[in-house]
Amino acid sequence: MSDKKHTRRDFVKKSAAVTAGLYWAASARSYGNILGANDRINCAAVGVHGRGKALIRSLATAKNSALTAVCDVDKREFDLAGKLVQETFGSSAANAVTNYVDFRKLLENKDVDAILIATPEHWHAPMSLMGVQAGKHVYVEKPCSHNPREGELLVEAQQKYKRVIQMGNQQRSAPTSIQAVADIGAGLIGDVYYGKAWYANNRKSIGVGKSVAVPDWLDWDLWQGPAPREGYKDNYVHYNWHWFWNWGTGEINNNGTHEIDICRWALGVEFPKSVISSGGRFHFKDDWQFYDTQNVNYEFEGGKMITWEGRSCNGFKQHERGRGVTLHGTKGTILLDRNGYKVYDNEGKLIKDVKEKGESATLNTVGGGFLTDLHMQNFVNAVRQGERQNSPIRDGHITNLLCHLGNISQKVGRKLMLDTDNGRILRDRGARKYWSRDYAPGWEMKV
Structure with a gap:
């Protein structure tokens, strides 16, 4: 058997395993x-x-x-x-x-x-x-x-x-996403080597916060919980905490998680060998500590890569979508989002168009809908009767690790080389200091 056929066979098996949640160790x-x-x-x-x-x-x-x-x-x-x-x-x-x-x-x-x-x-x-x-x-x-x-x-x-x-x-529970990954495993668009993920929104400025008294309706100490203590400002609660390092993780974790996860799933990859990020807070001058514009490139062994583009404050759409992915292979491309997917050959001809049966929110701050319902049912079934999870925590961790690595690369301003067995940062003491955090006394995590 040729190496190419052997690789295809292994990928199909691996794709099926991912779909069934079999990467879960227990x-x-x-x-x-x-x-x-x-x-x-x-x-x-x-x-x-x-x-x-x-x-x-x-x-x-x-x-x-x-x-x-x-x-x-x-x-x-x-x-x-x-x-x-x-x-x-x-x-x-x-x-x-x-x-x-x-x-x-x-x-x-x-x-x-x-x-x-x-x-x-x-x-x-x-x-x-x-x-x-x-x-x-x-x-x-x-x-x-x-x-x-x-x-x-x-x-x-x-x-x-x-x-x-x-x-x-929740897109891990989307029937059309599961079907698209199966199509990829069956070779519909050939050998898939590149995933492009994006998110674009029109978020407004969060301004410059003022130190004020804690509202009487809020337990500020419990809200901070495990995080080191800071004084209260009027632009933290309820949503803008996303953009502060002490409590949030930036847009790449807030929203990029979803599409990066789909790319990783579709390409059949886990930990990358390198990551590099560029971007900054460009659109407004305010208290926002993360990046409103960010491009992150991940390279994996076997000649595969993923790119994420995040634009928090400029909602110009790609492929008429504020968020989504394109998956590129030797025989064509799949355009995929929460509500379905389209398959194109290398000349750009549409050869398949599959729509999701239910609608899901895409850009608002609450979300919800068809896919969340399916994902919740999968969780309940896993608890009640041992059904295989669509998103076991190991898969969730790997995807979020990629997002964290993008932020760390941006923070230190250089490319990170990684251990492909566990995603840990190699030969970079300055970057490794962001691997964990300081906790408020008594809140340290101990398994």
Whole structure:
């Protein structure tokens, strides 16, 4: 058998494995508390101002599941969440929901089987770890980590505590994306060697924050949680924390995660051999600490590469889409987004057009829709009956690591060389210091 045929055969097998979630190191059947087919999953939503509301709506569509608790450090959210629960689950269900301000108190509730995390990003990994240590299963929004080391710790925690940890990269559950990856594995566009991912939006300036008194509705100390303490300013809460290093991870993790993940999945690659980033904060002069314009190139062994282009403040579309990917091979190209895909030959002729059955949000700050519903059902099924995950935490970690590496390369201003076995930075002490973070005393992560 030729090397080319051998490579194609291996890629098809690998693609099928990815689709089924087989990269996950521990079998779902090893969970300590797989539930019976008729048992209900009792869930708690943590962080319900924005994306958390989308998770509540999707949980309401998942069979054999219920929302029994809500947790938020903004006391105003309880009434709003209560109304949403009543609309989606019914009035009797809303009356049964318990409200918590302190997440640690929620973990003491033995009737909660799983937690749905949609907090600011600095909370994602510490809260996930505390959740599995308390015996809970975890659905955590992307990114699953605030820095590379946190992702590694979550993989270790899943292996140790045998609980489901699923990241909210919901396009992994998209039937059309699964079909597109299968088409690639079957050789529809030949040998695929390049993935281009992009995101473009028209975000406004966040201004220059003023130091003000903490609002009476907010527990600022608990909001900061594991992060080193800072004084309160009027442009942090609820969304602009994304653009500050202490709590957020920038646009590449906030949105680039999704499309970079699809490219990596479609190309059948894991850890790159190098990464280089260029960009900056160009559009406004304000408190935004990350980059509103960023181009990141990843090179992998075997002659494959991925590029991500992020434009937070200039929403000019590519291929009439604010976000998406193109996957380029020796026989053609696939244009793919959350709502379907198109296949073109090398002359640009459209040869296949597949549309998703349901619509999903693309550029707003809450998201939600068809794909989140499917991803939530996959999570519930993994908890209840050991169904293979579409996004096991190891896959989530690898994708978020690529995003973190893009930010680190931009931060230090140079190309990073990487260990292709684990993605760790080679021979660059200055860059390696960003592998982890400092924590507020008592909040350090320990598996």
